[in-house]
Amino acid sequence: MKLRYKRASLIGAAIVAVALAVTLILSAFRSNIVFFYTPTQVANGEVPKDASFRIGGMVVEHSLERQPDGLTVHFVVTDTVKHIPVSYQGILPDLFKEGKGVVAQGVLDLEGRFIASNVLAKHDENYMPPEAAEALKRAKAAEATQTPGTAGSKS
């Protein structure tokens, strides 16, 4: 009897500990997911106001402007339909180029400018970041469905 009681309490403690760990993991998970949006979704106001998110697309040609401090840059990201101005302070990755794909993570300020905390470009000349490719694909699909009259694509 005593042994059984001991074993039951041991198993009970283990279950409580694992449940605690799972709760911790899931809550950390929920608060750290970063969602991805296309420039069209950003322009339509479908993005979170207070959380950071990712946008992807192409850097518009000749849109890169370096500010006088030498470290802040402005550029425009597009999915060929909508343009989103982006501001970033820091050194851009090696493969950041106008006309190429890019993914940025950050928040939207009140004037609709995306303040990036992180800019990613991938390590291969021919390789488009999947998020950027996805944004262009969705924009194209939206265009195609818009012609017959119904707008919008499932996100």
Next chain:
Amino acid sequence: MIPEIGHFALILALLVAVVQGVFPIAGAALNKPAWIALAKPSARLQFLLVTLAMLCLAYTFAIKDYSVLYVASNSNSKLPLHYRVAALWGGHEGSLLLWVFILNLWTLAVSFFSKALPELTRARILGVMGLISIGFLLFMLTVSNPFERLIPAAIDGRDLNPLLQDPGMVFHPPMLYMGYVGFSVAFAFAIAALLGGELDAAWARWSRPWTTLAWLFLTVGIMAGSNWAYYELGWGGWWFWDAVENASFMPWLVGTALIHSLAVTEKRGSFKAWTVLLAITAFSLSLLGTFLVRSGVLTSVHAFATDPERGLFILAFLVIVIGGSLGLFAWRATSIAKGGSFSAFSRESLLLSNNVLLVVAAASVMLGTLYPLFLDTLNLGKISVGPPYFDTVFAPLMAPAVFLMGIGPLARWKKAELPELIVRLRWAFLVSVVTAILLPLILGRWTPMVGLGLFLAFWVFFSSLQTLWGRLRLAGLPISERLRSLTRSWWGMWLAHIGIGVFILGVTIVKGFETETAVRMHPGDVAHLSGYDFTFDGVAEVQGPNYIATQGNLRVSCNQREVASLHPQKRLYTVQNMPMTEAGIAAGLWSDQYASLGESLGDGSWSVRIYHKPMVNWIWGGCLLMAAGGVLALSDKRYRIRHKRPGQQKVATV
């Protein structure tokens, strides 16, 4: 001609692998000695054939034969010879060949160093490894043949990805694969034991050195990768929770659990089913890692291959291996005899808690790594799970594990006395707490995470010293005698635990006290960071074998005294027209000064990123100590003597 010989060798290797995979296992089941006897020769023959294929591919790279597709896409005539050879595993096909080669290396080792094993067990082990080999050889021969010809031949190769042109490329992948594939041995031992129905202490003792060896290779491999990322990517990070890193970290966590669980199974006969499950899981995660990295499902810097067909093959292979082994486990586990019982507070229960924490940690890494892929596959949206998730989850899970690590080696098997342990560890605990409070105040910054990290690091050091002291103070004998009574495997455990402490210390200090700045620098400008002055002397052009570089020159001085000079480069690899940043690092025991060049801003000035990284090298030093602990444990003489009576246990010392 040479590539065709290599291709043919692979086909023959597949046939031999079928013989090695089918006959010994069937022979062991049907009791046919002639079939069982095929295990060793077929394993060795397969090794020779795969080695021949490796040599053929290496030769093809060396002589720059661009009529072979894989060679043409992964190397270039301007590439130096050592990178041309390392380019062998720079892409998908070649790294699979490396995988199979290393699998055969392990198989060969098992065939030689298994004289103590009963013949049936050895036949089953080699058979299981043959079956794994079949999967990979089939994969190569059907959808990813490294010897495929390119007609017409290319005039020159497309070059190895510049990111991979680094000494790290020569060591990191082979080491990592030695670790990954090494878990196949523990897996094969477990499956063989399930097939034979003999899960006993002898089985655990035989598996232990192999598992330790695989684990130490994996440790060194991950360490080399982390170090490589630190100096190559140019932003001073050493771990990014990138999916590819996670893919290697999950088997490491489970492998660490397996090492400890095997110790219990050997010493006490407990945890048998759990140990088998861990062995299966560790190898499955290694396969999953291969799948993640090599099928291109990841949106990560490492995913160079993008081909769904291959992914499907590996996925099917994974399902067969994991499903098959778990099925076998479910079928046979009921016949596993119960091990020794133990009380709620004992070394067994402490090791069990450590195991559970490690496995939960591995599961949390898996969730963060696979969930985004899962959503993406089902078209439910694209998300990413960043480092904050892993940081938040990891510290609370690992902190108790590290705390228990200090107690475990002191606790008795079967039943430990809590009051006695508290008395023995009270000074270690108090000194760690005081150090964790005072040291950050001296260093100028106290945060809860710094305090916790320092406490854990010093707890590991002081409790380890206490354990050593306890061993040396045993009744009556002179010190030298007592030192000799400690086995090498005990010292291995001790050193590996110290390595964890060193690692935690490095991580805590870097995370808590690193500083960085991004500045615009004109020649002659001075930047200040953490007491160091960085003087920018402008840039100069440097010509490399297959790149041109702009090299910045920075002088680092501290208290008016010049201590180092940094030469960060901005390289342009001419073949792929790809820019690459090469950091300039002055490494030291107590801190690294680290600089990388940004862009030219006109008028001779550059944007420069400068980092001060205190004690960052302790991170890798800690990993090396863990690996050294593994080496010590392996050199223990009890693994070298033949066990004539496998049923009999030696006196427990660990």
